[in-house]
Amino acid sequence: EDQVTQSPEALRLQEGESSSLNCSYTVSGLRGLFWYRQDPGKGPEFLFTLYSAGEEKEKERLKATLTKKESFLHITAPKPEDSATYLCAGTQGAQKLVFGQGTRLTINP
């Protein structure tokens, strides 16, 4: 069964304290790995798509990387406004994403 697992479930950091979120997947024939940001009470907002092992993408303080078994979302010198739940999802194609449970990130000032 296709599965996406994120860790940790929750992470609390001080402002400026860099860290990484993990997303491991067992999606056979993975065609894409997606990262989304979700603020409380709102829909997820697209961040990145990664297609092949070794690929990296950056946006402001966020960098996403992909290996054959997992993806990491690195957060460098985070600010309080980076606080959100970060979701990853994998797809084999067929227009369906399999989502992980998310990591709830809190950045304290």
Next chain:
Amino acid sequence: SQTIHQWPATLVQPVGSPLSLECTVEGTSNPNLYWYRQAAGRGLQLLFYSVGIGQISSEVPQNLSASRPQDRQFILSSKKLLLSDSGFYLCAWSVSGGEKLFFGSGTQLSVL
């Protein structure tokens, strides 16, 4: 530019009552449309998706149904709500053949 509208934002319904949630997309043609549910502390669960008018695929057997009466309109319905139907419902769209999803703002449904 493309936009997605989903309403209502919040809904409180008694057990056994009907449900109708509506979602519309603007600025694109022939999108793929999706309904997801997000229970507290859990990941997004795909409920239905549609690749065209009248074409609905159901992912999870349940008390809900979906319809696509127009190209850019997607409706989630129930004849009789259950307590277990409570959750955060999200509509999303993608370009035809694509997997990158764009989500609406969601509906928080509480069944009491």
